[in-house]
Amino acid sequence: MTPTITAFESSPDRGRGLARDMRVRWALEEVAQPYDVRLVSFKEMKEPAHLALHPFGQIPTYEEGDLVLFESGAIVFHIAERHAGLLPDEGNARARAITWMFAALNTMEPPIVELEQAPYAERDKPWYEERLPMLEDRIRGRLDQLSRRLGDADWLDGAFSAGDLMMVMVLRRLEGSGLLEEYRNLSAYLARGQARPAYKRAFDAQLAVFTGKPSAG
Amino acid sequence: MTPTITAFESSPDRGRGLARDMRVRWALEEVAQPYDVRLVSFKEMKEPAHLALHPFGQIPTYEEGDLVLFESGAIVFHIAERHAGLLPDEGNARARAITWMFAALNTMEPPIVELEQAPYAERDKPWYEERLPMLEDRIRGRLDQLSRRLGDADWLDGAFSAGDLMMVMVLRRLEGSGLLEEYRNLSAYLARGQARPAYKRAFDAQLAVFTGKPSAG
Numbered sequence: 001m002t003p004t005i006t007a008f009e010s011s012p013d014r015g016r017g018l019a020r021d022m023r024v025r026w027a028l029e030e031v032a033q034p035y036d037v038r039l040v041s042f043k044e045m046k047e048p049a050h051l052a053l054h055p056f057g058q059i060p061t062y063e064e065g066d067l068v069l070f071e072s073g074a075i076v077f078h079i080a081e082r083h084a085g086l087l088p089d090e091g092n093a094r095a096r097a098i099t100w101m102f103a104a105l106n107t108m109e110p111p112i113v114e115l116e117q118a119p120y121a122e123r124d125k126p127w128y129e130e131r132l133p134m135l136e137d138r139i140r141g142r143l144d145q146l147s148r149r150l151g152d153a154d155w156l157d158g159a160f161s162a163g164d165l166m167m168v169m170v171l172r173r174l175e176g177s178g179l180l181e182e183y184r185n186l187s188a189y190l191a192r193g194q195a196r197p198a199y200k201r202a203f204d205a206q207l208a209v210f211t212g213k214p215s216a217g
Numbered sequence: 218m219t220p221t222i223t224a225f226e227s228s229p230d231r232g233r234g235l236a237r238d239m240r241v242r243w244a245l246e247e248v249a250q251p252y253d254v255r256l257v258s259f260k261e262m263k264e265p266a267h268l269a270l271h272p273f274g275q276i277p278t279y280e281e282g283d284l285v286l287f288e289s290g291a292i293v294f295h296i297a298e299r300h301a302g303l304l305p306d307e308g309n310a311r312a313r314a315i316t317w318m319f320a321a322l323n324t325m326e327p328p329i330v331e332l333e334q335a336p337y338a339e340r341d342k343p344w345y346e347e348r349l350p351m352l353e354d355r356i357r358g359r360l361d362q363l364s365r366r367l368g369d370a371d372w373l374d375g376a377f378s379a380g381d382l383m384m385v386m387v388l389r390r391l392e393g394s395g396l397l398e399e400y401r402n403l404s405a406y407l408a409r410g411q412a413r414p415a416y417k418r419a420f421d422a423q424l425a426v427f428t429g430k431p432s433a434g
Contacts, residue, residue, distance in 0.1 A: 051362075055320075055362050055363065055365070055366035056324050056359065056362050057362065058324075066309060067309045067312060067313075068313075069313065069316050070316060070320070071316050071319040071320050072319075073319035073322075073323055074312070074318070074319040074320075077315060077319075078315070092283060092284045095284060095291070095295050096284075096285075096286065098291050098294060098295070099286050099287060099288050099291035101291070102288040102290035102291040102294075102322065103272075103288050103291075105290075105319065105322060105323040106288060106290055106322040106323060106326065107273055107275075107288065109323065109327075110326075110327035110331075113327060114327075114331065121351070122351075125347075126344070127342070127343070127348075130342075131344075134338070134339075142273065145272050145274065148268075148272070149272035
């Protein structure tokens with residue numbers, strides 16, 4: 001059964017692929033599963049029909065027959081569990097790959113989201129400029145640790161996994177901040193992720209929503 | 218094989234059970250698995266031996282033979298996957314329970330951690346007092362949505378699951394803020410979680426580290 005995901009009807013990031021549907025699209029492309037997309041407006045996201053699917057009124061959601069999921073982490077995990085290609089078969093390696101999914105979402109992403117939200121929430125506040133370096137340093141602390149762990153490896157733990165997919169997408173949110181450029185191995189890691197054919201297909205598909213051009217895939 | 222977890226040697230919360238080892242202890246108690254605990258000091262957490270286990274220098278870690286995991290979400294999931302009692306057997310219900318784990322960690326917890334960290338990071342700043350209501354409103358928005366979804370149910374989706382375990386532990390971090398008290402159903406939900414025998418055994422075990430009294434379990 002072809003699943004249906006939801007994505008933004010109008011793009012807060014102008015198709016740069018930073019919205020969380022990109023994570024799900026990439027996962028589906030890695031495992032070569034077709035999917036349908038339903039676009040929702042900001043207004044619709046807060047209405048009962050969408051809130052029945054997603055209690056926090058966000059995208060993406062994932063519908064597959066009777067099953068309704070939300071949270072990009074849960075959706076990517078669901079895809080990874082049901083199709084080969086995103087998690088190792090061996091039990092311990094699989095548990096470690098899942099660990100990196102949680103690390104991306106619970107350790108790396110929160111301070112990055114905080115930096116990203118500051119201009120929307122606090123740009124007009126007298127403290128805005130003074131707080132930014134503090135937020136950046138908090139992220140730098142995490143990037144230092146991640147960079148040390150990655151070292152010269154291609155991926156976080158052996159072969160590419162759903163953990164890398166999540167981490168690449170979370171780190172991409174730092175684009176434009178100048179922070180990633182301080183870490184040569186993390187920059188190369190991101191480039192490796194974005195060079196994957198599945199990533200490119202997913203990126204083109206989300207971009208096509210905003211440019212009006214049909215994607216090749 | 219009995220797993221070993223790590224926990225704080227000295228307690229930032231004086232044994233209130235808010236440190237993330239409590240999540241893992243509770244999960245292990247729910248599935249009736251014995252475990253060993255190794256206490257680490259703040260100094261040790263930043264040293265190479267611990268960083269080899271946990272790249273971000275935190276607790277808890279989980280060691281079981283050759284397997285080393287970090288991130289409380291990943292550890293609880295690992296326990297839930299290998300032992301009955303924390304995830305439904307039926308596939309769709311299982312995927313929804315996992316969704317609530319991610320929702321607790323990626324949607325609910327980040328703004329709560331931000332409020333919790335503010336006194337440590339910014340109490341001496343001129344903006345500290347003015348920012349607090351903003352942080353609280355951000356959390357209130359999430360609590361509104363969660364409260365609406367929970368309604369009169371005992372648990373978030375059918376029977377108690379690892380998703381509830383995570384959500385209860387994340388919401389407990391709001392104790393003392395006065396925010397939980399605004400939501401009668403969420404307060405009752407927390408009380409239900411804390412009334413579980415497995416919760417109590419886990420709580421007593423973590424408290425015994427700081428009081429020096431051996432736990433009953």
